[in-house]
Amino acid sequence: MSLDVPAALLERAERDEVTDAEFVSCVRDSLPYAWKVISAVVADLRVGSAPFADNATPPSSETERGQLLRALASDAIRGGLERHFGVKLAFQNCHRVAAFVPSAVDGAEYRVFTSARGQLLNQSPELRDC
Numbered sequence: 001m002s003l004d005v006p007a008a009l010l011e012r013a014e015r016d017e018v019t020d021a022e023f024v025s026c027v028r029d030s031l032p033y034a035w036k037v038i039s040a041v042v043a044d045l046r047v048g049s050a051p052f053a054d055n056a057t058p059p060s061s062e063t064e065r066g067q068l069l070r071a072l073a074s075d076a077i078r079g080g081l082e083r084h085f086g087v088k089l090a091f092q093n094c095h096r097v098a099a100f101v102p103s104a105v106d107g108a109e110y111r112v113f114t115s116a117r118g119q120l121l122n123q124s125p126e127l128r129d130c
Contacts, residue, residue, distance in 0.1 A: 002070040002077070003030040024084045027077055033064040034071035041099045042085045051104030052113070058095045065094055072097065090114050 003026055005013075012018050028035045037055050044053035059065040071077050072091040082089055087099040090113050104110050 002074060003027065005030075020080055020083055023076075023080050027071065027080060031067040031071050031077075033059065034067040037068065037097055038071070038081055038085070038089065038099070041097055042087055045087065045099045045101065051107055051109050052090075052098050052100040054096060054098035054113075056096045068095060068097065092119055 005026055009018060009022060009026055012022070041053050041055050044055075059068065068091075071081065072089060078089055085099065086102070088102055088105050088110070090098040090100060090110070092098075092113070098113055100110050100113075
């Protein structure tokens with residue numbers, strides 16, 4: 001299961017739409033490692049002048065890796081996080097998370113990061129099983 005949904009939120013979802021704030025709160029509580037990594041990348045982006053910031057540190061456990069995979073593989077979760085933080089997220093190697101300012105999505109850095117070449121260059125033997 002990707003998210004640990006409180007009964008009250010599930011009931012609201014069954015009756016009507018939930019707000020982005022409610023959904024993002026559920027994501028934050030359910031996927032704390034993913035939230036921590038994405039929050040840190042966004043904070044790094046906001047203090048710098050570069051069009052993106054990233055985290056290339058592999059998770060210390062499969063549980064943490066699973067949280068990143070669930071957060072970034074789900075269109076709804078990724079979209080909710082992008083709207084909440086006001087960024088475009090990109091993902092490589094089951095752990096490398098980048099946050100881009102929206103205006104950089106048409107830029108060279110984004111194209112390089114999300115390219116097949118970028119993915120291939122980010123491979124190493126210790127990451128083959130991620």
